[in-house]
Amino acid sequence: MPTIIARLTMQEGKETEALEVLRTMAAAVQSEEPGALAYVIHRPKDNPLEIVFFEAYADDAALQAHMQTPHMGTFRSAIGEFFDAPKTKIEQLERIDGFVRPELS
Amino acid sequence: MPTIIARLTMQEGKETEALEVLRTMAAAVQSEEPGALAYVIHRPKDNPLEIVFFEAYADDAALQAHMQTPHMGTFRSAIGEFFDAPKTKIEQLERIDGFVRPELS
Numbered sequence: 001m002p003t004i005i006a007r008l009t010m011q012e013g014k015e016t017e018a019l020e021v022l023r024t025m026a027a028a029v030q031s032e033e034p035g036a037l038a039y040v041i042h043r044p045k046d047n048p049l050e051i052v053f054f055e056a057y058a059d060d061a062a063l064q065a066h067m068q069t070p071h072m073g074t075f076r077s078a079i080g081e082f083f084d085a086p087k088t089k090i091e092q093l094e095r096i097d098g099f100v101r102p103e104l105s
Numbered sequence: 106m107p108t109i110i111a112r113l114t115m116q117e118g119k120e121t122e123a124l125e126v127l128r129t130m131a132a133a134v135q136s137e138e139p140g141a142l143a144y145v146i147h148r149p150k151d152n153p154l155e156i157v158f159f160e161a162y163a164d165d166a167a168l169q170a171h172m173q174t175p176h177m178g179t180f181r182s183a184i185g186e187f188f189d190a191p192k193t194k195i196e197q198l199e200r201i202d203g204f205v206r207p208e209l210s
Contacts, residue, residue, distance in 0.1 A: 005157070005159075019201070022202060026204065037205070038203075039204060040205060042200050042201060043198065043201055045197040045198065045199060052110070091157075093147035093157055095146070095147050096124070097127060097128050097131045097146040098135075098145035098146045098158075099135045099144060100142070101141075101143070101210075105206075
């Protein structure tokens with residue numbers, strides 16, 4: 001199962017706009033990508049400008065589809081405007097064990 | 106919802122034992138910690154020795170309980186034996202948006 005941990009840094013003073021962009025993106029992924037099984041957005045406790053995504057996809061096709069959606073294009077445009085683009089990091093992981101309970105929705 | 110991304114590095118040549126320790130730990134968390142809503146173990150595609158945990162707990166009490174379980178004590182002992190303990194990293198996150206579908210189990 002392809003899994004992604006991605007990190008973005010919000011521009012200082014642009015947090016409100018950046019968080020709005022993130023909420024819009026999460027809603028679009030939820031409504032339009034059935035193969036996106038998790039798309040969770042976090043802030044680290046020790047870094048209020050950083051954003052950490054945890055994303056899991058049903059298969060490689062679902063991940064590829066995600067990268068090519070119109071909302072991903074819109075989101076990429078917003079990265080330059082409200083985030084510190086050079087600090088963006090994307091890490092690909094393979095799940096090897098563990099569980100997620102149905103209460104985590 | 107308290108969320109953790111933790112990273113461990115397996116000692117080279119001890120991968121088999123390290124992976125067995127991880128499987129035992131995941132099974133214990135699943136069977137004994139109802140407040141652990143996710144405990145997923147991954148390997149990064151570009152670093153076969155690294156292990157990345159994604160953990161989500163129902164509340165702070167569930168996270169605290171996790172840290173004090175007997176299986177956590179056993180796991181901590183194994184870290185020195187099969188993992189490169191100084192490379193261990195634990196990051197605390199707060200979830201701010203997004204979703205997990207029930208298909209992700």
